[in-house]
Amino acid sequence: MNTLSSNTQAMLYGLGAVLLWSTVATAFTLSLRHFSPTQLLLVANIVSLLFLTSLIVMKGECKALLCEIKLSWKASFLLGAINPFLYYLILLQAYNTLPAQEAQAINYTWAIMLSFMAVPILKQRLKPADYLAAGACYFGVLYISTRGNIDTLEFSNVTGVGFALFSTIIWAMYWLLNTKDTRPSIIGLTLNFAFALPIVLTYAAITGELSHWDQGGLWGAVYIGLFEMGLSFVLWNRAMKLTTNASQVANLIFLSPLLSIIWLSQFAGEPILRSTLIGLAFILAGLFVQNWSKRTKKTTL
Structure with missing residues (x-):
């Protein structure tokens, strides 16, 4: 891969x-047939924490990790309570009550929620394209x-839709x-999972989810911890560091929901x-309009 250009490498990491x-x-759908959202x-x-910790050990960054624990334990506790604890707990509840294709599609509106929440928090201004998006x-x-x-206006499952929309608020707040x-980045994510584990x-324990385990959901949960919460972040982080055109890599995300529907059906x-x-x-x-608007703004500056 060293013979490839940095942008080509970035696209490959992003595609991965x-x-x-x-x-x-x-994986959510299959695992939730056996595990509750909390168990999953x-x-x-645990799996993601083990993977990320192993990665830090391999990179020789244990000392940096320990230093960050002392310096930023409050931030690690707060961010860990939001993600993975609260975010995934709510998101998995959505997947547990809605067809996965619906929960996933609604969850993708988090980028729109982010734009609107950035107005009071980051003092950013909305553009006409944001309202159009x-x-x-939301249509x-x-x-x-x-x-x-x-x-x-006959909603198929108001509770499930509520969970899915609430997950977009939590994810936007996290970002x-x-x-x-x-x-x-990787040390921060590792600390988030480390501080979230005792919370989970x-x-x-309080909700009685430490008993009555169905082993049928184990491998799906391991897969999610390793790939959704671990390796995918590392690959995406690497892609964004290598590329000279972040929007080009970011556009790859549009492939995910389309491929996901195929895997769900198959x-x-x-x-x-x-x-x-x-x-x-x-x-x-809507997401395309939002991304196009941001790219246009950057090229005109």
Whole structure:
């Protein structure tokens, strides 16, 4: 790979991350047939922490990790409580109550939520394109939530849609807080999982989720911890460091929901709903408008 240009390497790393992310909805679906959301989060958290810690040991950054624990334990506790604990707990509840294709599509509107939350928190201003993007995305959410019955507003599962939308708020909040995070990226993520683990364990104990384990969900949880919460982040982080055109790599993310629907139908036996395809088309169109607007703004500066 050293003979390839940095941008080519970045695209390959980015594609690797996107391919892994595209399988996560299927892994969620299969694992939640055996594990509760809390049990799935607990196992995945442990696996991801082991993977990230091993990576830090291999890179010889143990001393830096220990220094960051002393310097930023408060930030690590706060960010760990948000992600992975709260974010994945809510997201998995969405997947547990909605068809995975619907939960995944709605979750992709987090970028729109981020733009609106950045107004009061980062004092950023919205552009007309942001409103257009939001209109397209949330129309897509409405179409998916009602399964095409937008004239009667008959929601298929209000609770599940609520969980999916709430997950976008939590994820957007995490990334807004992340803009002020001075920790090295992989060390910071490792500390998030380290500080989140006792929180997840305590929550699991209080809710009685430490007993009655169905071993059928184990390998799916291991897969999620290793690839969704671990390796995919490392690949994406590497891609963004290598590229000279971040928007080109970022556009790869549009492949993920489309591939995910294929994997869900082939491996999880979930029939593809026409309403999901139409709603997802509106959501992706909205995200494209938002990304195009940001790229245009940068080129005119």
